Amino acid sequence: MSFLHNNNSDSKVSELQYQVAVYEDETAYKSLFFHLFPSLQNFAFSITRSRVLAEEIASDLLLDVWTRRKKLLEIDNLKLYLFVGAKHAAIHKLKQENKFARFSLDDLQVEFISDYVNPDVSAELHEMQEKIARAVKDLPPSCQLIYKLAKEDRLKYKEIAHLLDLSVKTIDHQLSIALKKIANALHYPNPKKNGS
């Protein structure tokens, strides 16, 4: 495809990145933190399964952003760069705890921002959210993660593929599986073992 993609969350990151690098703008840094910390923490958690470690990893990565602000503009895609950093740090911590630990896409615990159900929503919406949450939890961990990275973290197919060492085709396919399962959970309520 010859159109360059530009999704809004990226342009926001590059803008903040610029403000931090050139003006040492603390407000921009704080926005960057608000914008990226939850995503990075969630992602690190899916590998380490430890809230403490995940928070430490995300915090360290964002600390580096500030201390190395002078060189920040050398990074082409800051968001992806930090996700890759979170992955390496998480695997490293995992191995520190247990030297036999191995990173595998089939062994993840994926957390969703949308898991935190807002008590103010209507009963109808609440019920729908529960149905979807259950359907998503039934997906293989790697599929859950791909879905989470696309939907909540708004990463592009190419970025997810790069981050997880998969092909764009796989991302494309896994996402279609996730959406199909969600649709089935909502509209074909008779629980059939294998979806459609």
Added chain:
Amino acid sequence: MTNDRIWKLLARQLSGEASLTELEELERLRTLSPKQEKAVDDVADWWLHNPAADTEFLEATYLAHLERMKDKGCHLNEQKGELANDREIKDASITSTGVLTSFNIKRLLIAAILLAGLALSWVLLKPGQGSQVAVSISKPAEVATLNGARSKILLPDGTNVWLNSGSKITYNRDLDTSSIREVYLSGEAFFDVVKNAKRPFVIHTAKMDVKVLGTRFNVKAYDDDQTTETSLIKGSVEVSLKNNPGRKYLLKPNQKLVLSNDLPLKAAKGMATVALPEVATNLVEIKPLTYLQGTETDIESSWTKNLLSFEDEAFIEVAKKMERWYDVSIEFKNKRWEDKFLNGSFEKESLEQALKALKYTTGFDYKIDHNKITIY
């Protein structure tokens, strides 16, 4: 029970990865049955519904983060005072370097830096299709394309936008939550707006506003073109003119509204300025879309499919399209070619190939000197 293809297409649409052809296919599959339509709409609603960030929690986490930084010898908050001064100094040194305003310089700097970053991806692209600049300094988000480049954007509300060469779109950050979704456009863009009856989508241009509820259409509003146009592919839009906001034009699919800009004819090309007569200014016409011969592709939005096409358009207008498409300037030494009507559609052709093809059908001669083309 359900077709797998539709979910693949929907995922692409929601992630901003779908091509226009794929969006059209999705639309066809979606409307096959009411049940299918409902399922697709529900999944799309779910995807676009993201809970607001928990700011209280984030504030607390940020404080803990600052403490951690302090422990590692990095004191952030205390630098605030000198920071403001520092910024003024930087700005001052920028303004003193030349005649350009600091605003323009900043834009150029950002453009240069972002371009440097993009250099790698740039070389992988064919000439004439690469490079885009996402520039934004103040609050609203701004995405701009240079001549010779096109870009695709996914807005926060899920709307897909294709941005043609030499165009700029601006929108507020709260687009996904505000009661009216408003964007500002100069240049040309194609919109695939996510339906939301409660929150209309409005496109502001210099000469007209376009109000929609969820639909697919093209808006062409280049300052230096003779017309401002809205072409509707699907759905319905309401167009109002800036200087006569009371009058609203409702378009049906396959119609376009053409507003003649009161730009002095040919003034842009360095000719003696000839003001148009009163009556001719602000002429509004509603026309059917033009389709490429023997196809279902309309000329108006064909650029989103990477086609540079025109049917019965004056060479001078075609030249403007080519200038933006190939990032060149075109000058007519022999003015009689300016009003010659041309037909054509180019996809992968280089500038030289395109000119050669037009030359054969028309009979003009041309010279290429770097980015300057002379027609004689």
